[in-house]
Amino acid sequence: xxxxxxxxxxxxxxxxENRRMGRWVLVLVLSFFTVxxxxxxxxxxxxxxxxxxxxxxxxxxxxQAFNQKVADARAQAERNWHSALSFDQGVLRFQISDAQxxxxxxxxxxxxxxxPAFEQQDVVLELTQDASGGLSAQQDLLPGLWAVSIEAxxxxxxxxxRQARLxxxxxxxxxxx
Numbered sequence: 001x002x003x004x005x006x007x008x009x010x011x012x013x014x015x016x017e018n019r020r021m022g023r024w025v026l027v028l029v030l031s032f033f034t035v036x037x038x039x040x041x042x043x044x045x046x047x048x049x050x051x052x053x054x055x056x057x058x059x060x061x062x063x064q065a066f067n068q069k070v071a072d073a074r075a076q077a078e079r080n081w082h083s084a085l086s087f088d089q090g091v092l093r094f095q096i097s098d099a100q101x102x103x104x105x106x107x108x109x110x111x112x113x114x115x116p117a118f119e120q121q122d123v124v125l126e127l128t129q130d131a132s133g134g135l136s137a138q139q140d141l142l143p144g145l146w147a148v149s150i151e152a153x154x155x156x157x158x159x160x161x162r163q164a165r166l167x168x169x170x171x172x173x174x175x176x177x
Contacts, residue, residue, distance in 0.1 A: 049118075076160060083162050084134075085148065087141065087174025094127055094150060095134035096160050106160065109135045109152035116147045116165070127152075141168045145177070 056062045080099040087093075092111065096104045107129065114122030121142070127135035127150075135152065145167050152160040165177035 072159065072161070079158075081160060083150075083160065085150070085162070085164055085166070085176060087166055087168060089172045090138055090140045091136055092125065092127070092139055092174075093130070093132075093134055093136045094152065095132075096152060103133050104154065105133075106135060106152045106154045109150055111137070111151075112149040113139065113141065113146050113166075116145060141166075141174075143168050143170050 081104065082097050082099075082101075084095045084097075085093070092113075094109055094111075096106055098104055109127040111125040111127055112122065113125065123139060125137045125139055127137045130136040145165060148162075148164045148166050150160075150162045150164075154160075166174045167177055168174050
């Protein structure tokens with residue numbers, strides 16, 4: 001019996017089709033993993049540029065002071081003091097008053113101002129008494145959102161703490177968030 005050559009031709013066509021399909025699958029798999037790796041690298045670079053990851057320098061030391069901070073916050077709440085914070089045209093003003101609205105005599109305050117997401121623009125200011133009896137300092141802030149942390153001290157050694165978000169508009173006026 002003589003063998004026909006037609007099945008061999010079909011084998012070559014099938015092998016060529018399998019090679020094309022194999023290349024196509026390889027391209028798809030490589031493209032998929034390339035996209036995944038590119039997205040991961042992009043996200044890692046953006047995360048590294050925007051946030052240092054450092055919340056506190058020593059979590060152990062901060063943890064030891066936690067109970068004292070909670071007690072201080074309760075004592076401050078019991079005193080029923082209130083504060084007013086404003087920012088306008090490069091001047092940060094801070095006033096503390098008692099429950100009756102009378103201004104309290106605080107000599108100085110330490111203020112940390114920074115962007116919530118990164119530390120590159122953080123500044124520390126010392127507020128001092130101004131002519132109105134409040135505390136103030138000069139500081140230019142770019143428009144956008146700022147995190148403000150204030151620690152004020154009176155002559156008797158009492159401390160008043162406040163944290164706020166300040167949004168500085170394009171016209172240089174600050175709005176508390």
